[in-house]
Amino acid sequence: MEDKKIGKQISLPLKDAIKISFNGIRMRAGRSSITTAGILLGIAFLVSMLVSSALTTSLSLEPDPDMKVKQLWLVTISLLVSVLGIANAMLMSVTERYKEIGTMKCLGALNKFIIELFILEALFQGLLGSLLGCIVGTISMTAVFVFTKGMKVFLNYPILPVLLYNIGAVLIGVVLAIIGAIYPAIKAAKMEPVEAMRAEV
Amino acid sequence: MVYESVVRAKNVEKVFKMGNMEVQALRGISLEIQKGEYISIMGPSGSGKSTLFNMIGGLDKPTQGRIFIDEVDVAQLDAYELAWLRCRKIGYIFQTFNLIPVMTAAENVMLPMVFAGLTHDEALEKSSELLAIVGLEGRMGHKPSELSGGQQQRVAIARALANDPSIILADEPTGNLDLRTGKDIIELLKSLNKKKQVTIISATHDLKMLDVSDRIFWIRDGQVEKVEERSDIKLEVGTMEGEE
Numbered sequence: 001m002e003d004k005k006i007g008k009q010i011s012l013p014l015k016d017a018i019k020i021s022f023n024g025i026r027m028r029a030g031r032s033s034i035t036t037a038g039i040l041l042g043i044a045f046l047v048s049m050l051v052s053s054a055l056t057t058s059l060s061l062e063p064d065p066d067m068k069v070k071q072l073w074l075v076t077i078s079l080l081v082s083v084l085g086i087a088n089a090m091l092m093s094v095t096e097r098y099k100e101i102g103t104m105k106c107l108g109a110l111n112k113f114i115i116e117l118f119i120l121e122a123l124f125q126g127l128l129g130s131l132l133g134c135i136v137g138t139i140s141m142t143a144v145f146v147f148t149k150g151m152k153v154f155l156n157y158p159i160l161p162v163l164l165y166n167i168g169a170v171l172i173g174v175v176l177a178i179i180g181a182i183y184p185a186i187k188a189a190k191m192e193p194v195e196a197m198r199a200e201v
Numbered sequence: 202m203v204y205e206s207v208v209r210a211k212n213v214e215k216v217f218k219m220g221n222m223e224v225q226a227l228r229g230i231s232l233e234i235q236k237g238e239y240i241s242i243m244g245p246s247g248s249g250k251s252t253l254f255n256m257i258g259g260l261d262k263p264t265q266g267r268i269f270i271d272e273v274d275v276a277q278l279d280a281y282e283l284a285w286l287r288c289r290k291i292g293y294i295f296q297t298f299n300l301i302p303v304m305t306a307a308e309n310v311m312l313p314m315v316f317a318g319l320t321h322d323e324a325l326e327k328s329s330e331l332l333a334i335v336g337l338e339g340r341m342g343h344k345p346s347e348l349s350g351g352q353q354q355r356v357a358i359a360r361a362l363a364n365d366p367s368i369i370l371a372d373e374p375t376g377n378l379d380l381r382t383g384k385d386i387i388e389l390l391k392s393l394n395k396k397k398q399v400t401i402i403s404a405t406h407d408l409k410m411l412d413v414s415d416r417i418f419w420i421r422d423g424q425v426e427k428v429e430e431r432s433d434i435k436l437e438v439g440t441m442e443g444e445e
């Protein structure tokens with residue numbers, strides 16, 4: 001009887017994976033927005049520092065070298081805190097979804113599907129958070145310069161450097177979000193399907 | 202009925218290690234379940250009932266002995282093959298329904314079919330057929346939170362049938378339902394068992410379940426204490442119902 005043979009092929013098309021993780025974010029809007037806000041703040045800080053340095057150069061102001069080192073420290077630490085925040089929020093979301101993950105595995109999901117779903121979720125949150133962070137960071141630092149230096153800021157606004165910094169910041173934000181999600185995703189994927197059977201929530 | 206075994210256990214033993222202690226959950230269980238049978242596994246908690254049940258469902262591997270599902274030795278399978286087995290050969294029904302909360306009823310039913318590689322249209326068509334069979338044709342777009350317990354369990358039954366499995370494994374399927382709804386669910390399972398010739402194996406405390414079972418395995422201390430045929434049960438249920 002050839003239909004008794006065991007096969008191997010189990011699939012989850014990217015389109016479906018994206019839909020599932022996107023819905024997951026929407027349904028858990030509260031937790032997702034906290035994660036997103038974490039990335040937003042980190043990236044906004046990074047971008048504001050970068051924009052500040054671009055504006056300082058364009059206005060031919062004397063940069064304070066001592067300040068630069070301090071800023072680098074602050075930015076690095078704030079980004080690290082963001083990553084830890086993402087990892088923490090993701091870990092909680094794994095615990096919250098034990099039964100859901102177990103059920104998916106009972107239905108035939110492979111470990112890599114679960115990892116894929118969590119990474120995709122982080123990617124979306126990272127992308128959204130970084131984009132918003134860029135907007136917030138650029139606008140707020142530009143506003144600070146307008147208040148202190150006046151409208152001359154716009155005479156020679158460093159559009160290209162600011163744009164490049166923003167693109168870089170989005171990439172950093174997405175990468176950091178994914179880094180933060182790796183451990184929680186692996187933890188989720190290693191879960192045994194038997195967990196789905198547990199009655200307690 | 203075609204005489205064909207879907208589950209075969211041979212001297213199955215299971216030992217759990219808890220720190221330095223070893224707990225023997227199963228002590229040499231052998232049983233055979235035929236295609237199209239409706240089986241109930243009964244036993245007090247701690248009897249090894251759940252362990253046996255999980256093993257039949259390909260969720261756990263025996264320490265000793267062998268389990269065959271559709272003549273395939275479960276212990277020999279790698280992770281991919283196990284996933285394949287769970288996806289296509291076994292349908293799971295849980296006490297707590299376990300629908301994916303972010304998906305609609307139709308999407309929940311479609312999920313195992315997506316894993317099995319069906320196209321979106323094929324999966325959608327089949328999910329609407331299955332939801333119609335369980336009496337939920339009008340609820341395809343509803344989220345689990347918008348459905349009652351009984352309706353959620355019906356969606357779960359439709360989902361379990363998605364890839365035409367050989368076995369449906371039901372873990373206390375009526376445990377979270379009231380008497381009337383529980384009865385409906387049991388009737389639905391029984392009619393699917395008859396119509397589709399799908400083997401149903403359920404772990405249960407529910408006496409209503411015994412009435413529709415072809416055979417009942419009583420588990421105690423990690424062994425099969427006794428196996429009862431339906432003909433023996435009828436009388437007992439009559440007397441038990443008075444106690445309810």
